[in-house]
Amino acid sequence: MLSLFTAVMVSSWLYEGRIQSLIEELLITNGNKMIQTYQSTPSAELIPFMQNVSGISHTLLQLYNKEGKPLLDEKGWPIQVDPNDMRRVLAGEKVRHFDKVDLAHFHIPQPPSVGLPLQADGQPYALFVTVKENPIENETMNAIHVTYIIILFFGSLLILVAARYIVNPIVRLTEATRRMAKGTFDFELPTKRKDEIGLLTVSFNEMAKELSKLDRMRQDFVSNVSHEIQSPLTSISGFSKALQQKKMSEESRLHYLTIIEKESERLSRLSQNLLRLSYLQQEHHPLKVNTYRLDEQLRRVVIALEPQWAAKEIEIDVQLEAMTVQADEDQLNQVWTNLLSNSIKFTPAHGKIVIEAVRKDNQNIISITDNGIGIPEEERADIFKPFHKVDKARDPSVKGNGLGLSIVKKIVDIHKGHIQVSGRLGTGSTFEVTLPQ
Numbered sequence: 105m106l107s108l109f110t111a112v113m114v115s116s117w118l119y120e121g122r123i124q125s126l127i128e129e130l131l132i133t134n135g136n137k138m139i140q141t142y143q144s145t146p147s148a149e150l151i152p153f154m155q156n157v158s159g160i161s162h163t164l165l166q167l168y169n170k171e172g173k174p175l176l177d178e179k180g181w182p183i184q185v186d187p188n189d190m191r192r193v194l195a196g197e198k199v200r201h202f203d204k205v206d207l208a209h210f211h212i213p214q215p216p217s218v219g220l221p222l223q224a225d226g227q228p229y230a231l232f233v234t235v236k237e238n239p240i241e242n243e244t245m246n247a248i249h250v251t252y253i254i255i256l257f258f259g260s261l262l263i264l265v266a267a268r269y270i271v272n273p274i275v276r277l278t279e280a281t282r283r284m285a286k287g288t289f290d291f292e293l294p295t296k297r298k299d300e301i302g303l304l305t306v307s308f309n310e311m312a313k314e315l316s317k318l319d320r321m322r323q324d325f326v327s328n329v330s331h332e333i334q335s336p337l338t339s340i341s342g343f344s345k346a347l348q349q350k351k352m353s354e355e356s357r358l359h360y361l362t363i364i365e366k367e368s369e370r371l372s373r374l375s376q377n378l379l380r381l382s383y384l385q386q387e388h389h390p391l392k393v394n395t396y397r398l399d400e401q402l403r404r405v406v407i408a409l410e411p412q413w414a415a416k417e418i419e420i421d422v423q424l425e426a427m428t429v430q431a432d433e434d435q436l437n438q439v440w441t442n443l444l445s446n447s448i449k450f451t452p453a454h455g456k457i458v459i460e461a462v463r464k465d466n467q468n469i470i471s472i473t474d475n476g477i478g479i480p481e482e483e484r485a486d487i488f489k490p491f492h493k494v495d496k497a498r499d500p501s502v503k504g505n506g507l508g509l510s511i512v513k514k515i516v517d518i519h520k521g522h523i524q525v526s527g528r529l530g531t532g533s534t535f536e537v538t539l540p541q
């Protein structure tokens with residue numbers, strides 16, 4: 105309705121002036137032509153002449169004498185001449201009368217008219233010319249009105265249908281957001297649409313899936329942390345109670361105290377690793393990047409872990425090309441320490457670990473290969489997830505908290521590197537880290 109109303113207003117504003125001047129010109133030309141014809145016909149009598157020519161070419165005439173009295177047949181004369189206009193025409197002036205459409209006051213306009221002065225037999229007359237009702241114009245107007253009504257009707261109908269088509273999925277999306285706010289994520293909104301609303305629904309479904317995954321991860325994380333804290337605490341409290349017994353050999357007391365110390369260290373390691381992981385998971389953590397010799401760093405890590413590999417009499421084979429990297433030295437130190445201690449942990453006594461570092465296609469490739477127990481193929485994707493341990497019953501003496509490799513992966517990712525694991529179960533594993541030079 106608003107657009108129709110605007111269209112009518114704008115088009116009438118644009119064309120009103122032109123139509124007015126066109127009609128006025130036509131009326132003046134026709135009126136003048138009739139006056140000229142009358143004047144050039146010497147035998148013609150004014151009133152019958154004008155009566156005869158009125159109605160020709162859609163032009164109606166009325167002639168007024170100097171008293172303002174109409175002299176022609178008034179039947180079908182559609183306008184009321186303003187006495188003021190009449191006076192001016194009788195005084196010899198040309199007058200144009202064009203009513204504006206006044207919607208505010210429901211004013212039905214008179215047809216346009218012009219008043220032309222005329223002298224006959226020494227007497228002044230006023231000839232008023234107006235347009236005769238035109239059936240073609242009337243029909244055209246009717247057709248325009250019907251067009252408006254049809255546009256209004258079908259336009260409204262289509263807008264209603266379109267609104268339903270757009271609004272319905274949005275209502276469903278709104279309901280789904282409310283459900284999400286309450287913590288329900290396991291739903292999927294059906295859609296076959298390919299337009300923007302369809303895309304929005306698809307992205308919404310993806311978001312719900314991701315949030316549901318995240319929620320599950322959060323729950324798993326909490327239960328894993330609780331579990332990891334619970335078992336050392338249980339043994340600490342159990343052994344502390346045992347220590348309270350008076351009758352106990354010095355040897356047993358020492359044994360219990362060693363266990364308590366080990367479990368406390370395990371708890372402390374867990375909290376350190378958790379803190380490290382949460383720090384690495386922050387979006388903006390400062391990287392202290394500097395350029396240094398990676399091969400030397402690897403050698404230092406091997407030396408630092410000597411007590412562990414020497415205790416198991418593991419042979420370490422180091423084949424390192426000289427190479428420099430731009431990286432956070434402390435963090436990469438953590439990567440090599442975690443990987444090498446895992447290899448030592450999961451390699452039996454008298455085993456062998458090979459540490460290689462080569463440069464290839466602008467990349468530094470560092471691999472740590474052991475001939476230990478290996479990792480089953482189906483577990484390889486999961487070992488980088490926090491708290492994931494392959495087969496928890498493997499070797500109870502090998503105690504870890506399952507956070508080491510997630511820290512490694514996070515640090516490698518931050519350095520825009522890549523880590524992969526290969527090898528075969530029972531024959532050992534190879535961890536290969538690729539870092540940009």
Ligand code: ADP
Nearest residue numbers: 446447450478487493494504505506507508509
């Ligand atoms: P953890 O503290 O338990 O070692 P990690 O995140 O470092 O935790 O490792 C996750 C799991 O991956 C380990 O529990 C172990 O089962 C497996 N794993 C890691 N490194 C090796 C390796 N070199 N050989 C065999 N298994 C490994």
